[in-house]
Amino acid sequence: MTDTVKIGIIGLGNMGTVHCRHVTELPNTTLTGICDTNQSRVDRILQTYDVPSYTDYDTMLNEADVDGIIIATPHYDHPKITLKAFERGIHVLVEKPIAVHVKDSHLMIDAYAETKKEYPNLVFEAMFMQRTWGFWRKIKEMIDEGELGQLIRTTWIITDWFRTQSYYDSGGWRATWAGEGGGVLINQCPHNLDLYQWLVGMPSRVYGFVTFGKHHTIEVEDEVTAYFEHDDGMVGHFITTTGESPGTNRLEIVGENGKLVYENGEIIFFRNEWSSIKQIKESEKGFEKVPVTREVIEFDHHGTDGHEFIIENFADAILNGAELIAPAGEGLNSISINNAIILSAHKKQTIEIPVDGDEYWALLEQYIADAAKS
Numbered sequence: 084m085t086d087t088v089k090i091g092i093i094g095l096g097n098m099g100t101v102h103c104r105h106v107t108e109l110p111n112t113t114l115t116g117i118c119d120t121n122q123s124r125v126d127r128i129l130q131t132y133d134v135p136s137y138t139d140y141d142t143m144l145n146e147a148d149v150d151g152i153i154i155a156t157p158h159y160d161h162p163k164i165t166l167k168a169f170e171r172g173i174h175v176l177v178e179k180p181i182a183v184h185v186k187d188s189h190l191m192i193d194a195y196a197e198t199k200k201e202y203p204n205l206v207f208e209a210m211f212m213q214r215t216w217g218f219w220r221k222i223k224e225m226i227d228e229g230e231l232g233q234l235i236r237t238t239w240i241i242t243d244w245f246r247t248q249s250y251y252d253s254g255g256w257r258a259t260w261a262g263e264g265g266g267v268l269i270n271q272c273p274h275n276l277d278l279y280q281w282l283v284g285m286p287s288r289v290y291g292f293v294t295f296g297k298h299h300t301i302e303v304e305d306e307v308t309a310y311f312e313h314d315d316g317m318v319g320h321f322i323t324t325t326g327e328s329p330g331t332n333r334l335e336i337v338g339e340n341g342k343l344v345y346e347n348g349e350i351i352f353f354r355n356e357w358s359s360i361k362q363i364k365e366s367e368k369g370f371e372k373v374p375v376t377r378e379v380i381e382f383d384h385h386g387t388d389g390h391e392f393i394i395e396n397f398a399d400a401i402l403n404g405a406e407l408i409a410p411a412g413e414g415l416n417s418i419s420i421n422n423a424i425i426l427s428a429h430k431k432q433t434i435e436i437p438v439d440g441d442e443y444w445a446l447l448e449q450y451i452a453d454a455a456k457s
């Protein structure tokens with residue numbers, strides 16, 4: 084194989100357009116095909132790049148000279164296109180979320196496992212580029228190295244995803260059950276849900292409170308509060324909305340060794356002098372907290388959105404077997420949390436993970452049908 088991976092891009096909207104630029108600029112990728120069902124989107128990209136173009140992804144997968152593809156279509160098409168690419172042994176980098184629901188996520192993961200029997204070096208990655216951001220990497224390093232000790236609580240208030248009615252009125256597939264499969268959780272929060280599980284692991288039980296169209300005239304959820312329980316005793320809270328301005332992005336992770344806070348681009352660690360668990364057990368003074376120091380944690384951040392690093396990593400994995408930053412199979416985790424929150428809010432009960440894919444799909448079908456009637 085040459086030292087560059089031939090890439091086709093499917094879906095030439097906001098994200099696909101950015102990917103065309105990165106694939107052209109990166110040293111280990113070459114743009115060799117573009118596809119969009121909308122001819123005018125194709126024509127716009129052709130003004131800048133002279134590459135074979137298609138309006139049907141099946142034709143592109145059959146005819147274009149591509150080693151791998153990047154899928155940047157609306158979410159419901161991610162699984163279909165992935166499965167078609169695997170049939171031809173083509174590597175896949177799929178935009179987030181990998182799918183809308185766990186049933187489709189399993190289909191993709193199973194198809195990948197099956198295809199790898201014939202193509203053992205097949206690469207399947209997801210565009211979770213926030214995993215390359217310096218502050219998240221630093222927080223992960225601190226947790227993985229045990230600096231926080233046993234984790235007690237993680238709370239993420241991520242309410243700075245403000246959107247106006249005109250954003251939703253711009254139409255198309257967004258903010259509908261049939262076109263997008265959800266609201267703030269499936270559109271804005273896949274990165275946050277992925278980072279949550281990447282940093283502190285998967286919850287086992289989820290309780291969600293969800294409001295559909297509370298701040299906007301939309302079918303889907305625009306305000307969510309969720310409570311998570313982890314098997315190791317840690318509890319989590321996830322609060323999000325597109326209806327708050329200015330909103331907040333504050334992540335607190337509390338361990339026995341202190342409290343780590345990410346907010347406004349800064350990481351602060353309130354470091355306990357000794358374990359709070361030890362203090363609870365051993366202190367003879369009823370109200371005495373552990374002595375604490377406040378540290379500003381330094382980190383390096385590349386300062387871009389980071390899509391190019393995932394594409395570069397995807398190509399490096401194809402060419403040299405590099406370890407993936409965001410294996411697509413891990414995309415099931417954020418989808419599972421998403422589906423559990425919605426299912427819990429609907430049933431008004433705690434949902435265990437793994438989520439029953441058939442049950443969630445039945446609920447989604449019901450939401451789609453109800454929306455079509457109104």
Ligand SMILES: NC(=O)c1ccc[n+]([C@@H]2O[C@H](COP(=O)([O-])OP(=O)(O)OC[C@H]3O[C@@H](n4cnc5c(N)ncnc54)[C@H](O)[C@@H]3O)[C@@H](O)[C@H]2O)c1
Nearest residue numbers: 094095096097098099119120121124155156158160178179
């Ligand atoms: N990683 C990120 O930072 C990030 C940011 C924005 C969007 N996204 C994801 O990228 C995907 C696309 O979002 P967007 O904002 O670019 O949407 P968009 O609506 O701007 O673009 C989607 C494009 O896909 C085309 N399309 C639809 N169905 C198709 C099909 N079957 N075959 C080929 N083309 C098809 C549409 O014509 C459109 O041009 C979504 O999954 C979204 O969640 C990721």
